[in-house]
Amino acid sequence: MMSETSQSARPARIGTSAPGQEQIDFSPETADRVATTTCYMCACRCGIRVHLKDGRIRYIEGNRNHPVNKGVLCAKGSAGIMNHYSPARLTKPLLRVGERGSGDFKEIEWEEALSLATGWLGKVRDTDPRKLAFFTGRDQSQSFTGWWASAYGTLNFAAHGGFCSVNMAAGGLYSVGGSFWEFGEPDWEHTKYFLMFGVAEDHDSNPIKAGLAKLKARGAKYVAINPVRTGYAAVADEWLGIRPGTDGLFILSLVHVLLEAERIDLEFLTRYTNATHLVIRNPGGPDDGLFARDADNKVLAWDLDAKAPVEASTAGTRQALVGEVSLPDGSVAVPVFELLAGRYLQPEYAPESVAERCGVPAATIRRIAAEIADVAFNQPLVLNQPWTDTSGRRHETMVGRPVAIHAMRGISAHSNGFHTCRALHMLQMLLGAIDTPGSWRYKAPYPKPIPPGPPPGGKSWEAGRPLAGMALGFPRGPEDLLVDENNTPLRLDKAFSWEAPLGLHGLMHMLLPNAHAGDPYPVDVVFMYMANMAWNSSMDPIGVSRMLTEKDPATGEYKIPHIIYSDAFYSETVAHADLVLPDTTYLERWDCISLLDRPIGSPHGPADAIRQPILKPDRDVRPFQDVLIELGTRLKLPGFVAADGSRIYADYKEYIWKHERKPGTGPLGGFRGDGTGNGVGAPNPGQLDAYIANDCFWSHELAPEEGYFKHANKAYLETATRLGMIGAPEQIVMQLYSEPLAKFRLAAQGHGKVQPPDRLRARTERYFDPLPIWYPPLEEAMADAAAYPLHAVTQRPAAMYHSWHSQNAWLRQIHGHNVLFVHHATATGLGLVDEDWAWVISRNGRVKVQVRLMDGVNPGTVWTWNAIGKRAGAWALGEDAAESREAFLLNHVMSVFLPPDESGQRLNADPLTGQAAWYDARVRIEKAAPGEAAETVPRPALLHQPKGMKPAPDILRYNASKSAST
Amino acid sequence: MNPAFSVIFFTTASGAGYGMLALLGLLGPAGLLPQSVAFGLVSIAIALALITAGLLSSMLHLGRPERAWRAFSQWRTSWLSREGVASVVAYVPALLFAVAWATGGPTAGTTAAFGIATAVMAVVTVYCTGMIYASLKPIRQWSSPLVTRNYLLFAAFSGAACLTALAALFGGPAETPGLLAMLLAMSGLFAKLRYWRFIDRAPATSTIESATGLGGLGKVRMLESPHTEDNYLLKEMGFRIGRKHATRLRQIALVIGFIVPAALLLVALTVGLAVGSAAGVLLAVAAAVLALLGLFAERWLFFAEATHTVTLYYGRAA
Amino acid sequence: MTSLPQPVPGATKLGLVIDLDTCVGCHACAVNCKEWNTSGHSAPLTDLDPYGGKPNGVWFNRIHSYEAGTGTEARTVNFPRSCLHCETPACVTVCPTGASYKRAEDGIVLVNADSCIGCKLCSWACPYGAREYDEDVGVMKKCTMCIDRIYNQNLPEHERTPACVSTCPASARHFGDLGDPNSDVSRLVAERGGFDLMPEMGYGPVNKYLPPRPRATLSPPPLPRPTEATGGVAGRLLSWVDRALSR
Ligand SMILES: Nc1nc2c(c(=O)[nH]1)N[C@H]1C(S)=C(S)[C@@H](COP(=O)(O)OP(=O)(O)OC[C@H]3O[C@@H](n4cnc5c(=O)[nH]c(N)nc54)[C@H](O)[C@@H]3O)O[C@H]1N2
Ligand SMILES: Nc1nc2c(c(=O)[nH]1)N[C@H]1C(S)=C(S)[C@@H](COP(=O)(O)OP(=O)(O)OC[C@H]3O[C@@H](n4cnc5c(=O)[nH]c(N)nc54)[C@H](O)[C@@H]3O)O[C@H]1N2
Ligand code: SF4
Ligand code: SF4
Ligand code: SF4
Numbered sequence A: 001m002m003s004e005t006s007q008s009a010r011p012a013r014i015g016t017s018a019p020g021q022e023q024i025d026f027s028p029e030t031a032d033r034v035a036t037t038t039c040y041m042c043a044c045r046c047g048i049r050v051h052l053k054d055g056r057i058r059y060i061e062g063n064r065n066h067p068v069n070k071g072v073l074c075a076k077g078s079a080g081i082m083n084h085y086s087p088a089r090l091t092k093p094l095l096r097v098g099e100r101g102s103g104d105f106k107e108i109e110w111e112e113a114l115s116l117a118t119g120w121l122g123k124v125r126d127t128d129p130r131k132l133a134f135f136t137g138r139d140q141s142q143s144f145t146g147w148w149a150s151a152y153g154t155l156n157f158a159a160h161g162g163f164c165s166v167n168m169a170a171g172g173l174y175s176v177g178g179s180f181w182e183f184g185e186p187d188w189e190h191t192k193y194f195l196m197f198g199v200a201e202d203h204d205s206n207p208i209k210a211g212l213a214k215l216k217a218r219g220a221k222y223v224a225i226n227p228v229r230t231g232y233a234a235v236a237d238e239w240l241g242i243r244p245g246t247d248g249l250f251i252l253s254l255v256h257v258l259l260e261a262e263r264i265d266l267e268f269l270t271r272y273t274n275a276t277h278l279v280i281r282n283p284g285g286p287d288d289g290l291f292a293r294d295a296d297n298k299v300l301a302w303d304l305d306a307k308a309p310v311e312a313s314t315a316g317t318r319q320a321l322v323g324e325v326s327l328p329d330g331s332v333a334v335p336v337f338e339l340l341a342g343r344y345l346q347p348e349y350a351p352e353s354v355a356e357r358c359g360v361p362a363a364t365i366r367r368i369a370a371e372i373a374d375v376a377f378n379q380p381l382v383l384n385q386p387w388t389d390t391s392g393r394r395h396e397t398m399v400g401r402p403v404a405i406h407a408m409r410g411i412s413a414h415s416n417g418f419h420t421c422r423a424l425h426m427l428q429m430l431l432g433a434i435d436t437p438g439s440w441r442y443k444a445p446y447p448k449p450i451p452p453g454p455p456p457g458g459k460s461w462e463a464g465r466p467l468a469g470m471a472l473g474f475p476r477g478p479e480d481l482l483v484d485e486n487n488t489p490l491r492l493d494k495a496f497s498w499e500a501p502l503g504l505h506g507l508m509h510m511l512l513p514n515a516h517a518g519d520p521y522p523v524d525v526v527f528m529y530m531a532n533m534a535w536n537s538s539m540d541p542i543g544v545s546r547m548l549t550e551k552d553p554a555t556g557e558y559k560i561p562h563i564i565y566s567d568a569f570y571s572e573t574v575a576h577a578d579l580v581l582p583d584t585t586y587l588e589r590w591d592c593i594s595l596l597d598r599p600i601g602s603p604h605g606p607a608d609a610i611r612q613p614i615l616k617p618d619r620d621v622r623p624f625q626d627v628l629i630e631l632g633t634r635l636k637l638p639g640f641v642a643a644d645g646s647r648i649y650a651d652y653k654e655y656i657w658k659h660e661r662k663p664g665t666g667p668l669g670g671f672r673g674d675g676t677g678n679g680v681g682a683p684n685p686g687q688l689d690a691y692i693a694n695d696c697f698w699s700h701e702l703a704p705e706e707g708y709f710k711h712a713n714k715a716y717l718e719t720a721t722r723l724g725m726i727g728a729p730e731q732i733v734m735q736l737y738s739e740p741l742a743k744f745r746l747a748a749q750g751h752g753k754v755q756p757p758d759r760l761r762a763r764t765e766r767y768f769d770p771l772p773i774w775y776p777p778l779e780e781a782m783a784d785a786a787a788y789p790l791h792a793v794t795q796r797p798a799a800m801y802h803s804w805h806s807q808n809a810w811l812r813q814i815h816g817h818n819v820l821f822v823h824h825a826t827a828t829g830l831g832l833v834d835e836d837w838a839w840v841i842s843r844n845g846r847v848k849v850q851v852r853l854m855d856g857v858n859p860g861t862v863w864t865w866n867a868i869g870k871r872a873g874a875w876a877l878g879e880d881a882a883e884s885r886e887a888f889l890l891n892h893v894m895s896v897f898l899p900p901d902e903s904g905q906r907l908n909a910d911p912l913t914g915q916a917a918w919y920d921a922r923v924r925i926e927k928a929a930p931g932e933a934a935e936t937v938p939r940p941a942l943l944h945q946p947k948g949m950k951p952a953p954d955i956l957r958y959n960a961s962k963s964a965s966t
Numbered sequence B: 001m002n003p004a005f006s007v008i009f010f011t012t013a014s015g016a017g018y019g020m021l022a023l024l025g026l027l028g029p030a031g032l033l034p035q036s037v038a039f040g041l042v043s044i045a046i047a048l049a050l051i052t053a054g055l056l057s058s059m060l061h062l063g064r065p066e067r068a069w070r071a072f073s074q075w076r077t078s079w080l081s082r083e084g085v086a087s088v089v090a091y092v093p094a095l096l097f098a099v100a101w102a103t104g105g106p107t108a109g110t111t112a113a114f115g116i117a118t119a120v121m122a123v124v125t126v127y128c129t130g131m132i133y134a135s136l137k138p139i140r141q142w143s144s145p146l147v148t149r150n151y152l153l154f155a156a157f158s159g160a161a162c163l164t165a166l167a168a169l170f171g172g173p174a175e176t177p178g179l180l181a182m183l184l185a186m187s188g189l190f191a192k193l194r195y196w197r198f199i200d201r202a203p204a205t206s207t208i209e210s211a212t213g214l215g216g217l218g219k220v221r222m223l224e225s226p227h228t229e230d231n232y233l234l235k236e237m238g239f240r241i242g243r244k245h246a247t248r249l250r251q252i253a254l255v256i257g258f259i260v261p262a263a264l265l266l267v268a269l270t271v272g273l274a275v276g277s278a279a280g281v282l283l284a285v286a287a288a289v290l291a292l293l294g295l296f297a298e299r300w301l302f303f304a305e306a307t308h309t310v311t312l313y314y315g316r317a318a
Numbered sequence C: 001m002t003s004l005p006q007p008v009p010g011a012t013k014l015g016l017v018i019d020l021d022t023c024v025g026c027h028a029c030a031v032n033c034k035e036w037n038t039s040g041h042s043a044p045l046t047d048l049d050p051y052g053g054k055p056n057g058v059w060f061n062r063i064h065s066y067e068a069g070t071g072t073e074a075r076t077v078n079f080p081r082s083c084l085h086c087e088t089p090a091c092v093t094v095c096p097t098g099a100s101y102k103r104a105e106d107g108i109v110l111v112n113a114d115s116c117i118g119c120k121l122c123s124w125a126c127p128y129g130a131r132e133y134d135e136d137v138g139v140m141k142k143c144t145m146c147i148d149r150i151y152n153q154n155l156p157e158h159e160r161t162p163a164c165v166s167t168c169p170a171s172a173r174h175f176g177d178l179g180d181p182n183s184d185v186s187r188l189v190a191e192r193g194g195f196d197l198m199p200e201m202g203y204g205p206v207n208k209y210l211p212p213r214p215r216a217t218l219s220p221p222p223l224p225r226p227t228e229a230t231g232g233v234a235g236r237l238l239s240w241v242d243r244a245l246s247r
C-alpha cells in the first residue's frame, strides 16, 4: 500500500531547527509504558496499543500486528481517552431512593449491592427461575452470560442480536452455514466485482474500510445498493438508491436474468449445494416439500446414469437438476433446482416487473446481471493451489467466481429480511461465489453444519435447578419450538414460539413490553447489562419508560417488580433501575473475545483475543463479569461452586483460562495445555500471560490448501475439527432449499403433532416458504400506507457508537445533534428548505426534527443518524446540550406492535425470526408551524444525576504529559 | 467577518485621532486653525487620547495582551507589525509638535516641521491599518486598493469633522477644516458607494468548487459540516448579516455618517462658523458626533459584510 | 521569523496527499490527530463547554462532506481539511510577532506558542481555515505535521509518520516529500492528477488532493434472453435435463 511505501521515502530523519527559530522537542518521550489490549469503543474488536505517561493515557493507537485492524484505528477508538475519563462514568453502586425513572439514588457499598441482588435472585431461583429475565446488550461475553443463565436455570436469556440482525444470522446459518454480519467477508485481495447491500458501518468497521481501499486500488468495480449515498456508498463506482425493503425483489430479478441466460455455476450447485436433492411432491400430504430420503435417512438425488435414486452425497454420480421422478416407494419428487428455476424464471421476477417497485430501472438490473455474469464466468479467478475435496478428489487449482457480496442491516432490519438474506445467499450459490477465490469467504470458526447447533434448551425447568442445555439454539422444525401444549410461549420474549419460530437470538425488544404486560407470564426480576433499553434500543422509548415506571394500581408495586442493571455510564436505563451495578471502562478489566462467542477469526484462520486491565479504577466500580461470578458463587450455581460448596473461580480472569465448556475447550483457543495447544487443550494457568506476550490475541493461520472451499475442503474441515470449531470433518452442504422451513409449513398445513394456533396458520404457511420469497414489508402492506408515503431509516455514523459516545467530549462535537435528510425534490414538494423544522409522523407518533436537503437519497426515503438524541440529564451532559434539545430518535415514531389483523396482535418484526423491523418505518412529514420552537419534541422530563458523580468540567485541557486538569 | 467591538472601536477612534493629528500638523502651522496654545494642546491631547484608547481597545482583541510588545518585530513583512511600529513612532513627532506649539507657537518653523512629520506618521499609520485588511486575499471585500484609500479618506474626514468642532468651540477659525470636512464627507459618501458597488458586483474570487477542487464533477453543495456546533472559524469568519439588515444599515451609515454631517457643515459654514456663533458650534459638534457614529456603523458593516473563503467549505458564499 | 524561507529548488516539502476517491469520511484522522496532539507539541487542544450546549474545541483536521454534480453522475465526496503547509502562505507573513513561521528545513508551517499574542490575523489570512485559535490560552494553534512524531527518535521507524496518516483505515492519506519529484507521494500526485485547493489564492499549497477516480465501468454484452423459439420457461427448464454435472 502506498502509505507504507511513502514511509520509506521519508526525508530528513533528524529534526533540526534553524538558529533563532523556535526550539522544538522533536523526540519527546511519549510513554512510560505501552500496553496492548483490545479496543471496546465499539464491537469491532481492534487491537490497540495504549501509551501511558505519568499514569495517564498519552495516546491510543492501532496495533500493527493485530489481525483485525492491522494498525489503523477509527474515530471512536481514537477517542478512548475521553471515554476513560468521562464525567458520565458511574462511581459506586446505586440503590434507587426516588421514583423509578427520576434518577434519585443513594450510593451503597458493594456488599450491600451484592447481597441485595443475591437475595432477589435467590428467591426467584428457589421458586420459579423463569421469573428472572436476564438480557444483555452490546457485550462480548455472551457465551459466559448465557452459561450463567443456564446454570441459574432461566430460559429467559438473550442478547441484543434479536433486534439487531438475527435475520442475517438465521438467513445465513440456515442457508450456507455461515453468515454476513461479522462472520464472513469479501475476498478483499481478489474480488473483481463487489456488491454491498445496506451497510453503513457494520461490526467490521476498520476491515471494511481497508478492504474497500484495496478493491479500489485494484480497479475492481464496487456497486453500493443503498437508499442513501454516504460513507461507503459515497466511494462506490455505482450507487443504486434502492427503495427500502425491495432488495429481495431486486436480487430475485438478478436471479431471473441469470437463469434465463444460464449464467450459473452448475458444477458448484451440484457439488456444494442441495440443488439436486429430491423434494417430495405430494400436495396436501404430510411429506410434501420434505426431502426424499432412503432407509438410512440420507437425502436422495436422481442418478441420471443409473436412472435410479442415489444418496445425494455420492461422489462421481451425475445427478439430475430438473425432471420429476418417481421413487421406488411410489412417491414423486423433483430436484430442488427445478423448483428454484421454475419459480424465478417466472415473468413476475423479470426486471421489467420489479423495476418500479425497487426504484431501479429494468435496464440497470439487466446490466448489473450481465456484469456479474461476465466477471463470474468470463473472468474466473484461478489460484494455482491444489486442494482436496471431501470426496477425496484432488483439484490442481482453486477456481473462483470473483464476485463478492456483503450485506447487513439494510437487508435484515426489515420484516422481509430473513428471506431477502436467503435470496442473497441463493444468488451467491448460483454464481458459485461462496468461499471460492475472489468471492465472499467464511471467517473461522465458520462454516458450521446447517443448522449449526442443538435446539434451544428450556423446554422444562425446575426450581433451584440449572437448565438442560443453553437457552438459545437452533430449531430444526416445529418439534423444537418452546411452546406448551396450549401453544403458549415458554419464553417471556416469545422467541421460538409461533410468533418467531426462528428467533435464534431471542427478542430483546419484546422483553420490557412483555414483562410489563405479564404476557405470557409475569416476571419478578429483570436483569440487564450493557443495553440502553429505556432509550435508543427500544422502539417507542417514551412508552418503554412508562412501562418501566408503571405501578399496579391494586398493589402499588411496580409492574416489573425488580430491575437490576449494569452500565458503566449514567445512561437513560440506569435512571430506570432499582439497583445499579457500575462497571469499569474497557481499559480497567479482563475481557475475553471468545471462539465460543463472537471471536476475531478471519478467512485466514481462527483467532480470539482478550482485554487486560491497563489502569486501576479510581472509583468504586467492578467489572460486571467479576460481579456475575460473585453472584453465581453466592447463589451456589452449578459450575460456580464445587460439590463441597467452595468457589471455583476467584474472578473472571480465572474463569477465562480455567473454564472448560467441554473437556479441552474453553473460552480461549490459544496457548492451551502446556502453552502450545491450539484450539483445544487442557487449561493453562499461564494462558493469559501468553496472550499478553502476544499482544492480547491468538491466531492460527490456515495452510494455503485450507484457504477456500472450506465447506468441502478436506484439509480445512479436518483442521477445524482438530481445533474444536466443528464436530466432524464432513462436507457442509449449502441449502438452497430449506427443509426446516418446509417442516413449519407442513405444520401450518395441518401435519404433525406441533400445530400453530389457528390465528397464525395462514401466515406461517405463507412465510415458511422453503425457497426465498419477497413480500412487501409488513408496515408498508398495511391499509393506511398512503397516509405515510415515505420510508424512514437510520444509519450508523462512523464516529459514534449508539448511545455510548455522547458523553465523549470529542465525538459529541462531531455528532452533537442529528437532522432529517430529505431529498431535494421531496422537500420542495413539501415546502421545506434547509434548516426548517418539521414533524415526522407515523401511525404511532410524531417527532419534531430539523431537516436538511440532499440529492443522494432515494426520493421516497428520509433518513437520519442513529442514536444521537439523548434524554436531558443523562450522560452527564448539560441541560442545554444539543443531544436533548435538537437531536432526536426516530424510535419515537416506532412501535414493536403492528395494528392487529385477523391473526391478532402482530409484532413489527420479521415473522420468521422476530427480528425488529427498524427500517420498515413509514412516515409523512409536515412542516412545523411558524411559531413553533426550534426544539425537538418529545423531550421527556430531565433526569437527576446521581449524587457522587462529579460535575462535568467547563473547559477540558487534556494533556497527559503535563497532567493538566481535565 | 465577526464585527468585534474592540477592532471597530480601534479603527474608528484611532482613525479619527490620526486624521486630527494630520490636519493639525498641516493646518495649524498654516494658521488656518485657532492659534491658542490651549487649542493646540487640547486638540493634540484629544487626538492622542482617541488613538491611545483605540490602541488599548485593540489590545483587548489579543489573546495575550501582555506580549503585545512582540508585535513590533516583524515590520519587514507584516502590516500589523508596521502599523504597531508606526502607531508608536507617531507619538514622537506628535508630542514634539505639541511641545513646539506650546513653546514656539503654531506657526513657528520647528512646529511646522514637527507638524508635517506628525501628519506623515499619521498617514503612514492609517495606511498600514488599511493595508492590514487590504492585504488579506481570502476576504475579497477587503482585498482591494479601495480599502486603504477609504481608510485614509475616512480618517481624514472624521479627523476634520472633529477638528472643525474643536476649532469652532475655541472660537475659530474653523472654515478650512469645516470646508475640508464637508468635502471629505462628500467624497466619503461617493467612496463608500463605490466600495459597496464593488463588493456587491465583483465576482467572487473563489467558489466552493475551487475551494474543494470538485468543480469538475459539477455544482458542489455541502452535505455535512465536520462538527454540529459552530467553531472558532465560524464564529470569527462566518459572521453573516441579512441583505435587508445590511441595506438598512448602509442607509443609516450614509445618512448619519456622511450626508447629514455634510449638510450640517454646509449650514454651519454658511450661517456662521466663521464668527464662532453658538449655532455654528452646535452644528459642527453635531456633525462630528454623527460622523463618528456613522463611521462606527460603516466600520461595523465593513466587517459584517466581509466574507472569508473558509466559509465556502461550510457551504456558504464568500 | 515571518519572512518566508528563500525558495530553494529541490528543498524538502513535507506534506500530505489526501485521496478523495477512497476517503469514506470516517473522522478517524481527525480524532486521532486530536488525540496525539492534545499531549503533543501544541498541547493541549482545548475544548470549551465540552459537555454543554456549545461544545467547541481545537481540532487540526476537520472532515466535511459534499455532494457534487447531478443525476447519475452525481457523487458524495468526503473531504478532510487541515493545514496545507503552503509555500507562500500569508498566514506567516502577516504575523506581527514572528510566532507564525515556515521551517526552512522541511517547509512545515508552525506557530510558536511562546511568542504568539493571539491577534488572530493569521487565521484571517489563511484561505483554508486551517488555523485554530485556543481561546483558553489565547494563542493560535494548527496542524504541526506531527513534528513530534515524524522525527521522533523515541518512536520506532514505522511510527514516524503523522498520526492521521497512520490511523486512516482507508489508506486515503499519504505523507512524504512533495519537493522530491521522485518521492512516492509526488509520483502519486502525478499519476492521479493531484490538485491544489484554491490555486487562485496563490498560496501554493504543498498538500495535494487526489480527485475521485473515474468510475469503473464494464460493458459486457447483454445476456441472452429466452424467446418464443427457445420455448420460454419450460424450454429453459428442459435445456437442463441433460446438463447434469458429476457430483
Ligand atoms: N432507530 C433505530 N434504533 C436502533 C437501531 C437502528 O438502527 N435504528 N439499531 C438497533 C441495534 S442493531 C442495536 S444493536 C441497538 C443498540 O442499542 P443498545 O443495545 O442499547 O446499545 P448502546 O446504546 O450501544 O449501549 C447500551 C449501554 O451500554 C453501556 N456501556 C458502554 N460501555 C459499557 C461497559 O463497558 N460496561 C457496561 N456495563 N455498560 C457499558 C452504555 O453506557 C449504554 O447505556 O440499538 C437498536 N436501536
Ligand atoms: N460506528 C459505528 N459502528 C457500528 C455501530 C455504531 O453504532 N456505530 N453499531 C454496530 C451495530 S450494533 C450493528 S448492528 C452494525 C450495523 O451495521 P450496518 O448494517 O452497516 O448499520 P446500519 O446503520 O443499520 O446500516 C444500514 C444501511 O442500510 C441502508 N438501508 C436501509 N434500508 C435499506 C434497504 O431496504 N435496502 C438497502 N439496500 N439498504 C438499506 C441504510 O441507508 C444504511 O446505510 O454496526 C455496528 N457498527
Ligand atoms: S472499529 Fe474503532 S471503536 Fe471499534 S474496535 Fe475498532 S478501533 Fe475500536
Ligand atoms: S481517516 Fe481516512 S477515510 Fe477517514 S476521514 Fe480521514 S482521510 Fe477519510
Ligand atoms: S493552509 Fe493556511 S495555515 Fe496552512 S500554511 Fe496555508 S495559509 Fe497557512
Ligand code: SF4
Pocket (backbone or CB within 6 Å): C094, C095, C096, C097, C098, C099, C100, C111, C115, C116, C117, C118, C119, C120, C121, C122, C123, C139, C140
Ligand atoms: S495569532 Fe499568533 S501566530 Fe497568528 S498572527 Fe497573531 S501572533 Fe502571529
Ligand code: SF4
Pocket (backbone or CB within 6 Å): C032, C033, C034, C036, C037, C060, C061, C082, C083, C142, C143, C144, C145, C146, C162, C163, C164, C165
Ligand atoms: S499531520 Fe498531524 S497535526 Fe496535521 S492533521 Fe495530521 S495528525 Fe493532525
Ligand SMILES: [Mo]
Pocket (backbone or CB within 6 Å): A160, A163, A164, A165
Ligand atoms: Mo446491532
